[in-house]
Amino acid sequence: MVAKISVSNSLYGAIVYNGEKINKEHGRLLDTNKIYNDGTGSVDIKRAFADFMQWIPSTTKTERPMVHISLNPHPDDVLTDAQLTAIAHEYMEKMGFGDMPYMVYKHTDINRHHMHIVALRVRPDGSCISDKNNFYRSKEITRELEREYGLKTAEREKVTPDTPLLKIDPSGDLKKQVAAAIKIIRMRYRFQTIGEYNAVLGLFNIRCEQTDGRVNGREYHGLVYFALDDDGKPIASPFKASRLGKFAGREAIDGKYEKAKEKINVTPTKEKVADVLVRSTGKDDFIARLKEKNIDVVFRYTDEGRIYGVTFIDHDTFNVLNGSRLGKAFSANALEIKFNQNTEQNQQTSPIVIQPENTSGQPGQQDSGTNISDSAPIADTRHTERNDNTDYDISLPGFEFHQGQSVNPDEEEFARRMKRKRRRGRKL
Template sequence: MVAKISVGNSLYGALAYNGEKINKEEGRLLTTNRIYNDGTGTVDIHRAMEDFLSFMPVWSRVEKPVVHISLNPHPDDVLTDTELQDIAREYLEKMGFGNQPYMVYKHEDIDRHHLHIVTVRVDENGKSIDTRNNFYRSKQITRELERKYGLHDAERKNRRPDMQRHKVDVSAGDVKKQAGNVVKELNRRYRFQTMGEYRALLSLYNMTVEEARGNVRGREYNGLVYSVTDGKGNKVGNPFKSSLFGKSVGFDAVQRKFARSKQEIKDMKLADMTKCTVLSVLQSTYDKERFIATLKEKGIDTVLRYTEEGRIYGATFIDHRTGCVLNGSRMGRELSANALQEHFTLPYAGQPPVPLSITTEGQEETQAPSTSEYGRDLDGMGLFSPEGPAVDAEEEAFIRAMQRRKKKKKRKGLGM
């Protein structure tokens, strides 16, 4: 994700550029802070201008108080409006603008959807918010957000791992070698904490595993037996003892893997990123198939288990971005099997999502509905400075048009 920051003097110029684009249905207003928002996704430019001015002291001597930011995710990043709102809020909070009035717009006039943010760097007391080292701070923050939301690295085109490794195919022959390669690779790449999570991961690649316990000559033993499955999860062919694939995928090694994974997921807070993505997609739809498909686009596979009556009794999410396999209930009640079953059944199934009510500090509750590079001072307007050209060619054309309009008005006033 690339962030571009510009500062200027013309608040109206920044609001008019974004507002006119939104009101032409080339985007929508996603969220605001301390600025009126009727929840329709449209903009009342003059009302927004009044709200900003009521916050800013007229006697402030801060030069170029207007801040215009564009946040540009990679074209391959599939993000919901809720995720975009969260990203914008977190970015502004970390940049020191969290309590400032701001407006967040989503531009949809080109295939690469992106955000524009208008805010001010002068507080209610007329003091300037420190914007020194903004470039470096912004870069660090966007990297943090990329990791949290599983976005592509702005400086690398292909960061995500290959999620579609080959499934075991009985018809291709040498099944033992195929199965061994899959099992060893999954153990190397992924973190899982229970046998159920391990089975869910294996199921994506036409494999399953069972524990084998017994007693030989008075000595108890524990082992694992791996089996190949068909597309419906039914076992096919002969099972394989784990010893055929090596100690690294045997019972003791997998038990150690559970403990190690648990600690790593906790220490690195890896479940937070998965939970954030899954909840965001869940809030955007009551259609189960769309939910699963959207998560898959984002790099998360969903494994649901059903009773004979067709009720969901288990849910596991495999996040290929972080290499974590997580049972839904492990991430919270709202992602448990019962909660998902309720979410995807009548009266909501197949219906459009209910608009979310999102409250932020200092803002009344408002309704928020659900590849080229990503990502001047205007005479008399002063919209942007050379600090960071966030404007694109179309935006510059808009600014020039406003210049011409202003010059025409001046000529008329002089009787020309």
């Protein structure tokens, strides 16, 4: 059995969280101690909060007067409500909360049924039940309960940077999966913006959103996380970062941004992406070749299908980089021109027919060995020189962006400059 203990000052929040969950038929109230219980399994949230408040002394130095505990038996242990209730009471007695007001809830929102306990830790005289060595005391008690009730030993899974990352499984414990993925990603990858963070989260069907606002006159800045399906649609209500752990919160992620700035070296990733970009025949080929180099690329599109964002996730260096961090040639605008605009313009351009060489020496006559229709269009074979002052600064052999015949910004800019010179000449 695994016990998770947190002390807090948010008594009402804990009652609401548990009460709303079981009132939506995702569990039931098993029992209470010194708090009203009508026996229906549901909770009158306001009444429960009022009952708790009656037990809180008017003067106390304790800043965090309540404790929220979750008791999680091994998934293979199948227990009745009576057994769960008995285990909860015995656990609270051994932890020193036997005489304190508390409520025991059973949660059934996931396959592994478990208990949550909300309790006060401030006695009527204002003294507080110490939380010193809670972890070791709790672990010892849960081992005793496992032996007493014949339960299987359950250990909290340790998450390390080497722990495998998997996509969210909709049939599993979503909260646990999201929390584990966030913890591993935060340990393993380096990112500097919420967009880069979401790019790597998205590989595992998770999305993060910032939440800013005011509640009761106080500003708050937080994060919420969504578990997604393969189409990017949420499959459950969002999880507040505070429910997942401090590692998922705004402060922790903002701190990650700052540390990443000092450690990221873009050169290895840039060299690999540049090499692939030169050799790629199109966007799909570009994506596939990057995958071979252990790099994922995430494109973001407008409703019209235009690329407006691109992020590279290098699983060798663990760097997550927006395209513009690598240089202009790797920005969303540059890749939009290379992969989309060139393709569209080439499809709209008339086929080019080269005029055969006239070997007869007579104007208007064609070589007798050719067979070209008189009505065939003849393309202008003259070429304009490219201005070296291009927007895409990259010096790689064979690397060039083409914007098609219908648009030539170099010629247009040259024409504008010549017009300005002529106007200045007339004024003189």
